[in-house]
Amino acid sequence: MASEPLYDVIVVGSGAAGGIAGYVLATQGLKVLCLEAGRMIDPAKDFYTHKFPYEWPYRGGGKPGQYGHLPQGMEWKIKEWTDHLYTIPDQDPYALAPGAKFTWTRLRAVGGRTNVWGRGSDRFGPLDFQPKTLQDGWGDDWPIRYEDVAPYYERVEQLIGVSGSHDAAVYNTPSGEHLLPPFNARCGEMLIKKGAAKLGIKVAPKPLAVLSQPYGGRPPCHFCGACNWGCDVSARFSSLDVLVPKLQHLSNFELRTNSPVHTILRDPGTGKARGVTYIDAATKLEYEAYGKTVVLAASMVESIRILLNSRDREYPSGLGNSSGTLGHYLMEHVAFNSLEGFFPQLAGRPVTNDDGPGESCLYIPRYNYGAKNKKYLRGWRFDFYTGCGMGPGPGAAFPGFGSSYKQKIKELYPAAVSMSGYGEGLPFYSNYVEIDPDGLRDRYGIPQVRFHTDAEYPEALAILDDMYGGIEEILKASGAEIFPYKKVAPYPLGSVTHEAGGCRMGSDPRTSVLDEWNRCHDMKNVLVTDASCFVTHPEKQTTLTIMALSYRAADHLAEEFRRGNV
Amino acid sequence: MSEQMIGRRETLKYLGMLAGTASGRDFLAAWLPSAAGSRVQAASEAPHTPYSPQFFKPEEFRTVEILTELIIPSDTTPGAKEAQVARFVDFIVFSAAEFRPEMQREWIDGLQQLDRLSRDKYARPFAEASPQDQEALLMEISLPERNPDAEHPAFAFYGLVKDMTVDGFYSSRVGLIDALGYKGLAVLSEFAGCTHPEHQV
Ligand SMILES: Cc1cc2nc3c(=O)[nH]c(=O)nc-3n(C[C@H](O)[C@H](O)[C@H](O)COP(=O)(O)OP(=O)(O)OC[C@H]3O[C@@H](n4cnc5c(N)ncnc54)[C@H](O)[C@@H]3O)c2cc1C
Numbered sequence A: 001m002a003s004e005p006l007y008d009v010i011v012v013g014s015g016a017a018g019g020i021a022g023y024v025l026a027t028q029g030l031k032v033l034c035l036e037a038g039r040m041i042d043p044a045k046d047f048y049t050h051k052f053p054y055e056w057p058y059r060g061g062g063k064p065g066q067y068g069h070l071p072q073g074m075e076w077k078i079k080e081w082t083d084h085l086y087t088i089p090d091q092d093p094y095a096l097a098p099g100a101k102f103t104w105t106r107l108r109a110v111g112g113r114t115n116v117w118g119r120g121s122d123r124f125g126p127l128d129f130q131p132k133t134l135q136d137g138w139g140d141d142w143p144i145r146y147e148d149v150a151p152y153y154e155r156v157e158q159l160i161g162v163s164g165s166h167d168a169a170v171y172n173t174p175s176g177e178h179l180l181p182p183f184n185a186r187c188g189e190m191l192i193k194k195g196a197a198k199l200g201i202k203v204a205p206k207p208l209a210v211l212s213q214p215y216g217g218r219p220p221c222h223f224c225g226a227c228n229w230g231c232d233v234s235a236r237f238s239s240l241d242v243l244v245p246k247l248q249h250l251s252n253f254e255l256r257t258n259s260p261v262h263t264i265l266r267d268p269g270t271g272k273a274r275g276v277t278y279i280d281a282a283t284k285l286e287y288e289a290y291g292k293t294v295v296l297a298a299s300m301v302e303s304i305r306i307l308l309n310s311r312d313r314e315y316p317s318g319l320g321n322s323s324g325t326l327g328h329y330l331m332e333h334v335a336f337n338s339l340e341g342f343f344p345q346l347a348g349r350p351v352t353n354d355d356g357p358g359e360s361c362l363y364i365p366r367y368n369y370g371a372k373n374k375k376y377l378r379g380w381r382f383d384f385y386t387g388c389g390m391g392p393g394p395g396a397a398f399p400g401f402g403s404s405y406k407q408k409i410k411e412l413y414p415a416a417v418s419m420s421g422y423g424e425g426l427p428f429y430s431n432y433v434e435i436d437p438d439g440l441r442d443r444y445g446i447p448q449v450r451f452h453t454d455a456e457y458p459e460a461l462a463i464l465d466d467m468y469g470g471i472e473e474i475l476k477a478s479g480a481e482i483f484p485y486k487k488v489a490p491y492p493l494g495s496v497t498h499e500a501g502g503c504r505m506g507s508d509p510r511t512s513v514l515d516e517w518n519r520c521h522d523m524k525n526v527l528v529t530d531a532s533c534f535v536t537h538p539e540k541q542t543t544l545t546i547m548a549l550s551y552r553a554a555d556h557l558a559e560e561f562r563r564g565n566v
Numbered sequence B: 001m002s003e004q005m006i007g008r009r010e011t012l013k014y015l016g017m018l019a020g021t022a023s024g025r026d027f028l029a030a031w032l033p034s035a036a037g038s039r040v041q042a043a044s045e046a047p048h049t050p051y052s053p054q055f056f057k058p059e060e061f062r063t064v065e066i067l068t069e070l071i072i073p074s075d076t077t078p079g080a081k082e083a084q085v086a087r088f089v090d091f092i093v094f095s096a097a098e099f100r101p102e103m104q105r106e107w108i109d110g111l112q113q114l115d116r117l118s119r120d121k122y123a124r125p126f127a128e129a130s131p132q133d134q135e136a137l138l139m140e141i142s143l144p145e146r147n148p149d150a151e152h153p154a155f156a157f158y159g160l161v162k163d164m165t166v167d168g169f170y171s172s173r174v175g176l177i178d179a180l181g182y183k184g185l186a187v188l189s190e191f192a193g194c195t196h197p198e199h200q201v
């Protein structure tokens, strides 16, 4: 379509990465087109924040079998509250190489997965950007350091609103200086804090992208605990509720929904990108949009898929893949089943409303620095959940029936505790994604991916045992009774929804896809700013770092425009 | 992340975990001195509105009512009867036709198996046995839950019934709010958290 205007930047995706990139670029005056695969959502109609299970036809669980086979880590997300938001895998499948597992959580809508995310927002630390140099000589360092990213963590925290505590900073787990006050902790969380203290382990307020005070025109949290279904008052950060409203009135920002991007267009003369092709989701017709630069922020898998699908004569294995590393070095936390139990000292206490800000208010940052005789690399963090939930709790695990059984449930209901660990996931070339060689296509007709991913590598198995041990030790020191459990193999990549890697940054174009400003080495006017750029995957959560890096890359791009370098 | 929200938001995840392992046995010995105790309470009045089951035959539905009320009886707090858990079961099993038809087979077969056991023991189908005999039979088929070495051919059906009863009861208003006392999903101006001096560090 020759009549298409020329944009300064085409941003692909409107989730965490795309929302931030669009915000930074458009508020600095650049002419931005944001192409979003999904639809616009209306929190008033699409979020069922205050609906109880008994207000749903199937008590929230859906018609038996309705969601088909859900991979590990997806079962709890897709419910009657949310099944209209997520992509149900069986309805739009992706391919797995024989023996491979991958949990790919897709939410195609304005705001992406920030509409339902867990809001945990910790920063990476100095050692996490340079693990090879500063920790153990294994793997690779990032081409940037903590000091390069710290100012952008700060800006993102200010923009989105994060509650926490600067005093919470522990070694290599930095914390912002201007956070909103932290949330008050529940009884069980205090018991764990006491127990861990006996072992010399620090329990810290969990930084959450939830408002503990009115902030930026948004109301504070009202403690309904339903954030995973979408917050009805925008008290937690989402791109939809916080960033899009700041952009929609700008004449230099355009958001085009239902427009999944298929490929990047390249000018054979200059060798640079000149725009993208995208599908109109309603008609399935393909269109072109033209831009001086393209920022891919469609989530890890999707951005890689676009680059792989953009192969041409010069880049037969995918655009930006002269290094041969595109799609490789995929990572995820080392994750496994949580340990469940109860606090005898809390059994039979009066029921309290423990929903709070929907997440735990305390957590255990990595504490094993300098540990001797480690059989594994790097470390982990622990999360824990306690108190009265929306279900029968630990008593239901007991045998029997009748009044005594019902009494047991009632007695242990306020005493519930569970704890889980997240270990640093390591990058391996052998964990990769490609375009499905058997020709699978997605619902828009775009060639779909096939995963070659294995979470059960030796280093993951090695760290797992110590994580189980650590959890037992802390729970016992807190006085909890732990249910007997089975040790399992590490959960599949993607199961924590913290998938990362595949377009890693690096200073050497022969071993990395992106430079230190998230630009493709091969084509400096294509940027990738989601978690695919990650070089390592420490035990910390991904999204705050995605946003800080996207902010940094977009800020630099805007500067390049001002200097006339684009 | 927040996979553990499962514990706070999901209706049920624990069932059946304890049965079958040596460590489970030790755990239970410590925490369940009176594992065997369960008493059937006098049945209260039937819910007022008439109900025609969508999936079960009337006599099957009667059995489902009895089973759910044995598992979660009405005592000092309302039970499966007030929460109409049998209707929930009927509705779910009916709805399974589309994507999980094998669930319907499991229920039909299980109910027939229960009646066979009851006829062998008491010379009448389960629904017509005395409340004491009904409870005794349920105790018998649930034995593997308390004793990892025991087996019973109807234990799988017991698990199915118990799972869906607990799920149906604690996801109902009667079960979640009236019996359990869940106070959340509310709008609060403040979240005090733990205020007990003895829990502070
Ligand atoms: C239930 C849940 C809990 C979570 N909890 C946490 C947590 O506590 N802490 C944390 O750090 N992270 C958490 N996460 C992960 C977090 O949501 C993601 O890390 C984050 O949203 C990723 O941002 P993104 O922009 O890369 O992708 P997304 O937010 O998924 O956004 C991608 C956007 O791109 C669009 N898109 C995709 N393909 C195309 C295409 N071809 N063309 C155009 N648009 C496209 C999508 O529709 C979507 O809107 C959680 C996720 C879930 C689902």
Ligand code: SF4
Pocket: A049, A210, A211, A220, A221, A222, A223, A224, A225, A226, A227, A228, A230, A231, A232, A233, A234, A235, A236, A356, A357, A358
């Ligand atoms: S707990 Fe707070 S942030 Fe979460 S949905 Fe409720 S009001 Fe929104």
